[in-house]
Amino acid sequence: MAFEPSYLKSSRSGRLDEKCREAEELLSSCRLCPRQCGADRARNQKGFCRSGRLPIVSSYNAHMGEEPPISGSQGSGTIFFANCNMACVYCQNWPISQLGQGQEVSFDRLAGMMLELQERGCHNINFVTPSHMTAQILLALPIAIEQGFNLPLVYNSSGYDSLNSLKLMDGVVDIYLPDIRYCDPEESKKYSQAPDYPEVCRAALKEMWRQTGELQTDQNGIAQRGMIVRHLVLPNRLSQTREALTFLSNEISPALHLSLMAQYFPAHQTKSIPELDRRLNKEEYRQALDWLEEMGLENGWHQELDDSGGGPAGRIVREL
């Protein structure tokens, strides 16, 4: 089955230009993400995410460690944005997400990175931490299309996404790859400074599913459209795994592809947070796998814990 990235149709119909105009408006009193700071990012005023008008990129590369239909044999063309609209105490990339390590680039340069990764044979462009950069993605996209860009777009987020931004992404993003981190506002407040995360994430996941639905792959098993949800199991049940899986099965679909992750390791501020200052143990992950079975979620991947507790970071090792 031949797939055409959805943004090409939007580009031909003129819808992409409209979206770019809406994105500029949202940026000038920033409501791109659920924090709704109102910062005039068009004039480089900064809100919670400490980002102005231009994209800030920490790195871009062909990445082999994503789920098999995303990385395939040639790699996923990841573009990591610096800064973040979350502030997780256990962030494994905190110099990038919290200290903003990266380089401010023009829209032309961002389009150039997308084209370079396409040239290198990557299967898709995978925007990592895009929730505060949705306008920037839209503004770079027509420049890339003009020069022959035609890979599927992957939106790889924490799940803390506003419906404003997701509506802009409708007809632009082909594959959603969000997390579901917490179901309890107390935990999301304490560990990520986002007390509304559970409610926001549920609404976001429903909207992503409405837009793209079940995962579709080409004849080589490479993702072309659809949604994969990631859930990182935290120690001491802090990620409310049972509730998350119940929501996904009952309110999204048992056909959903899920990546159940065991790779948590203490980082950033966890030295002073005893309940987060260890890896997951085998019993905790076994329990999560049992819940998965109980909820009838049969599509996706899980990881294996090694004897030190914790799977190999970033590697998805087994199909469910």
Ligand code: SF4
């Ligand atoms: S994207 Fe940044 S500035 Fe805009 S609302 Fe979110 S945190 Fe605030």
